[in-house]
Amino acid sequence: GENVEQHPSTLSVQEGDSAVIKCTYSDSASNYFPWYKQELGKRPQLIIDIRSNVGEKKDQRIAVTLNKTAKHFSLHITETQPEDSAVYFCAARNAGNMLTFGGGTRLMVKP
Amino acid sequence: DTEVTQTPKHLVMGMTNKKSLKCEQHMGHRAMYWYKQKAKKPPELMFVYSYEKLSINESVPSRFSPECPNSSLLNLHLHALQPEDSALYLCASSQDSVGNQPQHFGDGTRLSIL
Numbered sequence: 001g002e003n004v005e006q007h008p009s010t011l012s013v014q015e016g017d018s019a020v021i022k023c024t025y026s027d028s029a030s031n032y033f034p035w036y037k038q039e040l041g042k043r044p045q046l047i048i049d050i051r052s053n054v055g056e057k058k059d060q061r062i063a064v065t066l067n068k069t070a071k072h073f074s075l076h077i078t079e080t081q082p083e084d085s086a087v088y089f090c091a092a093r094n095a096g097n098m099l100t101f102g103g104g105t106r107l108m109v110k111p
Numbered sequence: 112d113t114e115v116t117q118t119p120k121h122l123v124m125g126m127t128n129k130k131s132l133k134c135e136q137h138m139g140h141r142a143m144y145w146y147k148q149k150a151k152k153p154p155e156l157m158f159v160y161s162y163e164k165l166s167i168n169e170s171v172p173s174r175f176s177p178e179c180p181n182s183s184l185l186n187l188h189l190h191a192l193q194p195e196d197s198a199l200y201l202c203a204s205s206q207d208s209v210g211n212q213p214q215h216f217g218d219g220t221r222l223s224i225l
Binding site for chain 2: 089
């Protein structure tokens with residue numbers, strides 16, 4: 001089955017700095033990669049996703065890049081704000097249409 | 112905005128009780144999912160329903176019994192649970208389960224087994 005590794009597990013940045021979270025996946029047939037933000041006690045919320053036929057996607061301060069050859073994808077958050085503090089999960093959907101999540105990254109943005 | 116509604120928000124039950132978790136969506140989505148999330152861990156897939164039929168069961172113990180009465184509703188029936196089953200149970204839905212459509216989550220039911 002699919003295995004998704006996510007790094008780092010915790011990330012602390014100063015407000016205004018950039019944050020980068022990286023994920024690798026094992027199943028070369030995986031073709032859809034969403035990112036979720038989960039604040040404490042709340043539901044995972046989809047923030048951006050990318051499909052395997054695209055190398056990069058951007059939405060305001062958030063961007064995701066995908067390298068299919070290397071089987072890794074990354075989330076980039078620019079100009080971080082305290083409200084960006086949360087746990088971020090990457091995920092990969094394989095040919096069996098199952099979504100496998102990475103272990104999560106706790107992002108802390110210090111004012 | 113997309114919305115998946117789960118009830119109850121919190122549930123405390125004994126190991127001999129029978130209870131049900133409910134999930135509802137009115138977005139016309141034809142795929143619905145149950146996930147289990149332990150503290151500080153990612154969601155783990157339990158079941159997938161596609162067009163009201165169970166399509167994936169991730170080797171979940173029989174004390175968890177899913178049901179999809181119609182395309183908008185998804186239930187999870189609980190019986191004889193163990194303390195280790197205490198977790199946040201999340202429901203999600205997507206347009207279908209075969210295309211690369213995003214899954215949208217409900218707020219979850221926080222379940223505690225005494």
